[in-house]
Amino acid sequence: MLLDHAAVTEALGVAIPESVTSVSAVTHDSRDVVPGGAFVAIPGFLADGVDFVPQAMERGAALVIAERDVPGAPVAVVPDARRALARLAVEVTGRPSEKLTVYGITGTNGKTTSSYVLHAILSAAYGAEHTGLMTTAEIVVGAEREAAVRTTGEAPLVQGTLSRMVEAGVQHVVLETSSHGIHLDRVLGTRYAAALFTNLTRDHIDLHGTMEDYYLTKRKLFEWCKGPRLSNVDDGYGRRLAEEIPGTLTFGLAEGADYRIVNERVEGAGTTFELHTPSGALDLRTPLLGDYNVHNVAGASAIALEMGMDTDVLVRAVEAMGQVPGRFERVPAALERGLEVVVDYAHTDIGLEAVLDVAREVAGSRSANARVICVYGAAGDRDKAKRPLMGQVASRLADIGIITTDDAYSEDPQAIADEVATGADLSRTAIVLDRRKAIEHALAQAGPGDVVVVAGKGHERVQHLPDGDVEFHDATVVTEILVARG
Numbered sequence: 460m461l462l463d464h465a466a467v468t469e470a471l472g473v474a475i476p477e478s479v480t481s482v483s484a485v486t487h488d489s490r491d492v493v494p495g496g497a498f499v500a501i502p503g504f505l506a507d508g509v510d511f512v513p514q515a516m517e518r519g520a521a522l523v524i525a526e527r528d529v530p531g532a533p534v535a536v537v538p539d540a541r542r543a544l545a546r547l548a549v550e551v552t553g554r555p556s557e558k559l560t561v562y563g564i565t566g567t568n569g570k571t572t573s574s575y576v577l578h579a580i581l582s583a584a585y586g587a588e589h590t591g592l593m594t595t596a597e598i599v600v601g602a603e604r605e606a607a608v609r610t611t612g613e614a615p616l617v618q619g620t621l622s623r624m625v626e627a628g629v630q631h632v633v634l635e636t637s638s639h640g641i642h643l644d645r646v647l648g649t650r651y652a653a654a655l656f657t658n659l660t661r662d663h664i665d666l667h668g669t670m671e672d673y674y675l676t677k678r679k680l681f682e683w684c685k686g687p688r689l690s691n692v693d694d695g696y697g698r699r700l701a702e703e704i705p706g707t708l709t710f711g712l713a714e715g716a717d718y719r720i721v722n723e724r725v726e727g728a729g730t731t732f733e734l735h736t737p738s739g740a741l742d743l744r745t746p747l748l749g750d751y752n753v754h755n756v757a758g759a760s761a762i763a764l765e766m767g768m769d770t771d772v773l774v775r776a777v778e779a780m781g782q783v784p785g786r787f788e789r790v791p792a793a794l795e796r797g798l799e800v801v802v803d804y805a806h807t808d809i810g811l812e813a814v815l816d817v818a819r820e821v822a823g824s825r826s827a828n829a830r831v832i833c834v835y836g837a838a839g840d841r842d843k844a845k846r847p848l849m850g851q852v853a854s855r856l857a858d859i860g861i862i863t864t865d866d867a868y869s870e871d872p873q874a875i876a877d878e879v880a881t882g883a884d885l886s887r888t889a890i891v892l893d894r895r896k897a898i899e900h901a902l903a904q905a906g907p908g909d910v911v912v913v914a915g916k917g918h919e920r921v922q923h924l925p926d927g928d929v930e931f932h933d934a935t936v937v938t939e940i941l942v943a944r945g
């Protein structure tokens with residue numbers, strides 16, 4: 460919507476040039492400026508947005524918002540450009556979150572899976588056309604699905620998507636909310652109706668510096684949300700959150716959890732457990748495998764129930780939901796050939812441990828001799844401390860490890876692999892830098908009963924390499940190799 464001079468001034472809280480009569484849109488990227496829109500110059504980690512003001516002006520920017528004056532441009536000087544970006548994005552899109560029921564999901568692991576479970580429950584209750592989802596894997600607006608660029612996009616994307624959802628008739632939205640999203644003000648000004656915390660383990664230390672800062676960042680979601688708040692009682696930080704934010708309810712295995720997981724067991728192609736709720740026990744059956752997924756299903760169910768969900772609808776929705784893209788995703792072409800190949804997004808030592816534990820369990824249920832073969836690697840330009848830890852975990856839990864290239868970004872893939880290898884048992888580990896060849900190597904060794912885990916990239920379709928981006932989708936590559944093999 461068009462914001463007039465007064466509305467822009469109020470949103471920013473600072474004076475804007477008299478010449479600026481209105482603003483029709485806002486962006487932080489000069490390449491996306493539209494005539495009559497505002498350009499927010501962000502002092503970034505790599506570049507200074509002020510350097511792109513000439514480009515923004517050429518594209519017809521009506522207003523430039525920056526943390527310092529830019530001679531020759533119509534500038535509003537603000538103390539914090541990212542906050543200004545968020546405030547303006549909320550206003551220019553008509554405050555969409557106030558017209559929606561937004562469920563925020565945060566935590567180190569399990570956000571995407573919990574989001575899909577909750578989305579499945581909400582879709583069953585209110586209709587897919589009235590339900591939306593923003594996750595690492597996808598953005599879903601009613602019946603429309605599109606690939607996501609990152610977990611929590613920049614404020615114009617978040618607010619713009621929420622606004623599209625309002626227009627499309629969506630009422631309930633699951634918004635996966637990363638710590639980057641909170642720290643970099645990408646979700647500032649969003650009204651959350653309910654919030655869920657999955658867990659907190661070492662990750663993103665490059666951004667936060669300390670675990671304490673990481674935790675306090677996530678805690679903000681619970682400070683903002685005035686509706687039901689659910690926290691994982693089996694996680695230390697989850698317990699702390701429940702203690703620190705009054706009114707927070709808990710879910711998990713521990714005695715005393717408001718929503719307690721009881722009698723969990725793997726049955727047939729899925730997992731069954733009881734969820735003891737404040738108003739009675741439910742028998743839940745999910746097609747998802749793995750202990751951690753019981754927590755994801757329990758958390759999503761608890762929040763839905765706290766929001767008034769009908770229990771029969773919930774039980775049916777949990778049972779009927781499909782697979783989550785790139786989260787212990789079983790490749791059909793492998794199953795058709797009597798093999799078990801699983802694609803998983805795990806890209807930290809903790810995530811790798813979780814997925815390999817499940818793979819071991821699945822292999823053990825097939826035969827005593829079944830092996831776990833793991834293809835994995837670490838990303839470049841990110842927390843380096845986890846690299847040897849990933850090597851350690853893979854060697855402890857997999858029979859054969861193949862270290863390969865993940866998203867190397869600007870780093871040398873060989874150097875990353877060497878760092879990962881310092882933690883690995885080299886007698887059972889190969890380094891195959893080419894990701895396709897690494898997968899081929901794993902598949903060539905797999906026999907019936909064995910479980911091959913291709914970890915790290917999950918649903919992603921692009922690999923970021925020092926020489927540029929290449930298309931790469933693990934599940935597709937596995938399928939291509941198996942089909943070529945006949």
Ligand SMILES: CC(=O)N[C@H]1[C@@H](OP(=O)(O)OP(=O)(O)OC[C@H]2O[C@@H](n3ccc(=O)[nH]c3=O)[C@H](O)[C@@H]2O)O[C@H](CO)[C@@H](O)[C@@H]1O[C@H](C)C(=O)N[C@@H](C)C(=O)N[C@H](CCC(=O)O)C(=O)O
Binds near residue numbers: 500504507610639
């Ligand atoms: C570390 C990080 O989060 N960086 C984010 C940060 O980048 P930055 O500040 O370094 O931006 P920059 O490249 O220095 O550029 C500064 C400014 O100039 C602008 N620019 C740049 C070029 C140009 O031609 N014109 C222009 O206007 C940029 O849009 C930017 O606003 O601000 C940018 C815009 O605000 C983000 O796009 C960028 O996300 C990068 C791409 C990213 O990969 N982020 C990841 C780590 C991330 O956010 N991950 C989380 C967590 C996922 C999880 O839970 O695992 C997520 O939510 O996805």
Ligand SMILES: Nc1ncnc2c1ncn2[C@@H]1O[C@H](COP(=O)(O)OP(=O)(O)OP(=O)(O)O)[C@@H](O)[C@H]1O
Binds near residue numbers: 566572752805811
């Ligand atoms: N509740 C959980 N506890 C621990 N590990 C989990 C949990 N749920 C999922 N995982 C592991 O973490 C991986 C990522 O899961 P998911 O994508 O659901 O989490 P996420 O928080 O969205 O992660 P990211 O922010 O990296 O996308 C899974 O493939 C699994 O290995």
